[in-house]
Amino acid sequence: MHRPLRLTIDFSAIQSNWRWLQERAGVPAGAAVKADAYGLGARAAVDALLAAGCRTFFVSTWAEADELGALPADASLIVLHGVGPDDVEAALRLSARPCLNSAEQVARWKEIAPGRECDVMVDTGMNRLGLRPSEIGLLNGLSIDTLHSHLACADEDDPLNAMQLERFRAVVSSVPARRYAFANSAGICLGRDYSFDLVRPGLSLYGGIPRPEAEDNVRQVARLEAQVVQRRIIPAGESCGYGATFIADEDTEAAIVNIGYADGYLRGFSSRGSAFAGEFALPVLGRVSMDLVALGCDAAADLREGDWVEIDFDLPSASRQSGLSQYELLTTLGSRFERRWV
Numbered sequence: 001m002h003r004p005l006r007l008t009i010d011f012s013a014i015q016s017n018w019r020w021l022q023e024r025a026g027v028p029a030g031a032a033v034k035a036d037a038y039g040l041g042a043r044a045a046v047d048a049l050l051a052a053g054c055r056t057f058f059v060s061t062w063a064e065a066d067e068l069g070a071l072p073a074d075a076s077l078i079v080l081h082g083v084g085p086d087d088v089e090a091a092l093r094l095s096a097r098p099c100l101n102s103a104e105q106v107a108r109w110k111e112i113a114p115g116r117e118c119d120v121m122v123d124t125g126m127n128r129l130g131l132r133p134s135e136i137g138l139l140n141g142l143s144i145d146t147l148h149s150h151l152a153c154a155d156e157d158d159p160l161n162a163m164q165l166e167r168f169r170a171v172v173s174s175v176p177a178r179r180y181a182f183a184n185s186a187g188i189c190l191g192r193d194y195s196f197d198l199v200r201p202g203l204s205l206y207g208g209i210p211r212p213e214a215e216d217n218v219r220q221v222a223r224l225e226a227q228v229v230q231r232r233i234i235p236a237g238e239s240c241g242y243g244a245t246f247i248a249d250e251d252t253e254a255a256i257v258n259i260g261y262a263d264g265y266l267r268g269f270s271s272r273g274s275a276f277a278g279e280f281a282l283p284v285l286g287r288v289s290m291d292l293v294a295l296g297c298d299a300a301a302d303l304r305e306g307d308w309v310e311i312d313f314d315l316p317s318a319s320r321q322s323g324l325s326q327y328e329l330l331t332t333l334g335s336r337f338e339r340r341w342v
């Protein structure tokens with residue numbers, strides 16, 4: 001069935017982003033593929049990353065681990081939310097291993113899988129998931145593959161970064177594990193002090209630029225195109241779209257295009273987003289609707305019904321336009337796109 005909007009995902013850009021992150025870190029890089037690889041398709045992303053040499057993958061839940069399917073014997077999959085009271089059956093059946101986050105989870109794992117390898121998250125200041133440094137005595141007797149902590153503000157120059165680093169170093173020197181891991185995409189940009197033995201990028205694999213260091217190195221992965229349903233004129237003095245927030249000063253040519261907030265092109269783009277028809281930039285006029293958006297196309301004289309426009313989805317620029325984070329831009333993309341891996 002023909003679909004009037006498409007999402008093109010660049011396989012080689014994901015691989016090239018992964019290689020850049022690994023080189024920058026100077027240690028092996030894993031990959032966060034939770035939330036369906038930030039909305040782009042976890043299985044396809046894993047296959048691309050396996051081909052590039054990635055061997056460690058992270059999801060949030062056991063359901064995500066199950067859906068991902070089999071990995072090669074030398075690759076590992078970690079479930080970041082650990083093993084909760086309802087996860088016991090899945091944790092024993094699947095080959096993924098949990099990243100234990102609390103005293104309860106540590107006790108549960110010791111009871112249901114004594115001696116079996118796990119990862120552990122230690123909280124060094126984010127207060128989201130992980131054992132407090134004061135609780136690390138509970139880890140005695142576990143067989144820890146990778147001991148993790150996670151940065152709260154790596155995308156900013158915040159004093160918490162150095163404080164977390166110092167606390168993590170103290171944990172590393174007192175808890176035995178095969179490897180230690182600390183940095184997400186932004187943490188990798190902070191420098192090699194943050195690398196330890198393994199890094200856990202997510203966002204930048206998929207084209208996100210969390211800090212200036214990644215600019216010019218991380219390539220755009222996802223491209224959005226939508227088809228023109230109708231070209232029309234908005235007469236001078238009339239409005240366009242819900243709420244009549246755009247009013248034409250003069251007769252204005254508009255292309256009404258097949259994408260809207262139900263596709264993840266959220267209302268933050270209203271009167272602020274843009275698209276391209278060849279070399280012409282077309283501004284969003286008025287509010288984004290559920291399934292449609294109006295683009296001013298005075299500049300693109302030949303644009304007509306059935307033509308495709310490319311939505312400006314360069315993540316830093318789309319984030320500035322919409323007020324959404326680069327993470328939200330990717331993870332809210334809808335299910336109506338024709339998804340093409342190239």
Ligand SMILES: *Cc1c(COP(=O)(O)O)cnc(C)c1O
Pocket residue numbers: 032034080150183184185186200201202203204
């Ligand atoms: C999601 C996640 C990552 C990846 O973070 P990005 O900012 O997307 O690079 C790394 N570590 C943990 C614990 C995560 O939850």
